[in-house]
Amino acid sequence: xxxxxxxYGRMGKTIEEIAIKRGHNIVLKIxxxxxxxxxxxxDVAIDFSIPDVAFNNISNCLKNNVPVISGTTGWLDNYDNAxxxxxxxxxxFIYASNFSLGVNIFFELNKTLAKMMSNLNQYNVTxxxxxxxxxxxxxxxxxxxxxxxxxxxxxxxxxxxxxKATEENSIPIVAKRIGDVPGTHTxxxxxxxxxxxxxxxxxxxxxxxxxxxxxxxxxxxxSGVFTMNDVLNIG
Numbered sequence: 001x002x003x004x005x006x007x008y009g010r011m012g013k014t015i016e017e018i019a020i021k022r023g024h025n026i027v028l029k030i031x032x033x034x035x036x037x038x039x040x041x042x043d044v045a046i047d048f049s050i051p052d053v054a055f056n057n058i059s060n061c062l063k064n065n066v067p068v069i070s071g072t073t074g075w076l077d078n079y080d081n082a083x084x085x086x087x088x089x090x091x092x093f094i095y096a097s098n099f100s101l102g103v104n105i106f107f108e109l110n111k112t113l114a115k116m117m118s119n120l121n122q123y124n125v126t127x128x129x130x131x132x133x134x135x136x137x138x139x140x141x142x143x144x145x146x147x148x149x150x151x152x153x154x155x156x157x158x159x160x161x162x163x164k165a166t167e168e169n170s171i172p173i174v175a176k177r178i179g180d181v182p183g184t185h186t187x188x189x190x191x192x193x194x195x196x197x198x199x200x201x202x203x204x205x206x207x208x209x210x211x212x213x214x215x216x217x218x219x220x221x222x223s224g225v226f227t228m229n230d231v232l233n234i235g
Contacts, residue, residue: 073141
């Protein structure tokens with residue numbers, strides 16, 4: 001499989017390492033704001049770029065019939081446009097806020113717990129995410145996914161807010177940027193008598209990168225808009 005890497009930072013380099021070990025070829029490496037490149041030499045593209053260029057990268061792939069996997073966060077104002085473009089071109093597209101198998105299991109755990117807690121209004125929900133100091137967006141895409149999933153399952157919550165909740169039906173997400181932390185996400189349900197705490201701690205970037213490569217392998221020959229639940233057959 002010939003892979004284009006759109007974004008060649010730390011994640012891009014880790015994806016390259018894993019892809020080569022799995023027998024694939026890296027035919028294109030695009031860093032940051034580069035826009036003059038030929039995507040058609042690739043069988044599939046993996047986008048871990050930056051928010052300002054992610055949509056252009058995805059659009060370029062879909063217009064040229066190249067399946068694209070995107071793990072870039074912070075560009076989702078254009079997500080619906082990407083979906084429309086994918087459908088117009090009969091393309092193939094996966095966006096995930098996190099490609100890690102463990103995190104996707106954590107997503108399902110979070111939804112299940114939120115559903116169970118929906119009728120127990122003595123618990124207040126708070127969330128926290130910790131990432132490395134070079135991460136550009138806050139809160140993380142993974143934290144936003146966790147919050148939106150929780151809101152969908154829990155009748156007491158309607159929105160999330162960064163750092164502090166200003167309304168009763170809002171979930172506060174505290175975002176911290178510390179050192180070289182790959183990613184830690186916690187969801188707490190706290191009452192006067194106890195706290196229920198679920199947490200996912202990434203030890204390195206290998207899990208994210210492997211999931212992206214597995215998704216790229218899976219999407220070949222398909223058309224449509226998919227999620228990691230499709231790839232992993234969970235949920």
